[in-house]
Amino acid sequence: AQSVTQLGSHVSVSEGALVLLRCNYSSSVPPYLFWYVQYPNQGLQLLLKYTSAATLVKGINGFEAEFKKSETSFHLTKPSAHMSDAAEYFCAVSLTGANSKLTFGKGITLSVRP
Amino acid sequence: EAGVAQSPRYKIIEKRQSVAFWCNPISGHATLYWYQQILGQGPKLLIQFQNNGVVDDSQLPKDRFSAERLKGVDSTLKIQPAKLEDSAVYLCASSSGTLIGKFFGPGTRLTVL
Numbered sequence: 492a493q494s495v496t497q498l499g500s501h502v503s504v505s506e507g508a509l510v511l512l513r514c515n516y517s518s519s520v521p522p523y524l525f526w527y528v529q530y531p532n533q534g535l536q537l538l539l540k541y542t543s544a545a546t547l548v549k550g551i552n553g554f555e556a557e558f559k560k561s562e563t564s565f566h567l568t569k570p571s572a573h574m575s576d577a578a579e580y581f582c583a584v585s586l587t588g589a590n591s592k593l594t595f596g597k598g599i600t601l602s603v604r605p
Numbered sequence: 606e607a608g609v610a611q612s613p614r615y616k617i618i619e620k621r622q623s624v625a626f627w628c629n630p631i632s633g634h635a636t637l638y639w640y641q642q643i644l645g646q647g648p649k650l651l652i653q654f655q656n657n658g659v660v661d662d663s664q665l666p667k668d669r670f671s672a673e674r675l676k677g678v679d680s681t682l683k684i685q686p687a688k689l690e691d692s693a694v695y696l697c698a699s700s701s702g703t704l705i706g707k708f709f710g711p712g713t714r715l716t717v718l
Contacts, residue, residue: 500645525706534609534696534709535648581647590636590700592661593707595647 493518493584497596505604510554510569512599514582517563524565525583525593526556535581541565543587552576577603607631609710611697617716623685626713630678630699636660638707639672639682640696648696654680684715692717 494517504510516522523542527535539550546558556567565582581598585591610629618624630637635656640648651670653661656677665672669688674680684691694714698707 495647527709532711532714534711535698536709537706540706583647590653590655590660590702592638592650592653593648595649597645597647 493522493594495582495584495594495596497582497599499599501600501602503602503604504572506574507571510572510576510601512567512580512601514565514567514596515563516565516584518584520586523585523587524558526550526567527581527583529579529581572603574603574605577601609697609699609708611710611713613713614711615714617718618687619718620689621686623683624687624715625681625683626695628680628697628710631708634699634701636700637674637680638698640698642694642696687717689717691715
């Protein structure tokens with residue numbers, strides 16, 4: 492069985508500061524990993540995904556994540572936060588295969604201070 | 606390309622009443638998922654369909670929840686009777702066999718009073 496741990500429930504950064512959202516996973520087989528963003532009253536939008544190709548994955552809106560097998564981590568970063576980045580972020584894991592089910596972490600709320 | 610459509614967007618009912626949600630996936634996506642997202646938690650898979658067959662319903666409370674996907678396109682999720690703890694956002698997602706990643710609809714926010 493797979494699982495995802497997102498430590499902490501809330502991260503606050505200043506506009507222009509580095510964003511770092513942590514995600515650690517547990518999987519008995521090489522996984523696929525995802526980051527989703529959820530804006531208020533909206534569904535989940537895929538930010539980026541790792542599917543066993545390059546370990547550094549670039550996504551939309553300037554976000555990127557690095558897969559580190561030795562640390563079982565897939566942390567999400569953005570060099571400079573923008574006010575529009577304020578949202579809830581979910582890390583998720585699945586088995587390989589396009590139709591494998593996603594197992595989500597509990598999410599992290601990102602606040603951006605002016 | 607049209608996204609995943611869901612209706613209604615919001616629903617308020619009293620406990621013990623029934624409610625149904627509708628989902629229309631992205632055209633051509635054979636796999637459809639229903640997730641339950643309770644406030645403060647990540648989404649949890651309730652049921653997965655491949656075309657009109659059930660692939661995984663291990664976390665669906667079958668005494669009160671039911672889902673169907675007639676003709677392998679649209680799907681409905683029903684709760685009967687509803688309990689207070691069913692208050693959540695119900696998300697529908699779809700995927701194709703060729704593109705990795707699920708596409709989510711806007712969700713239906715259910716409040717049970």
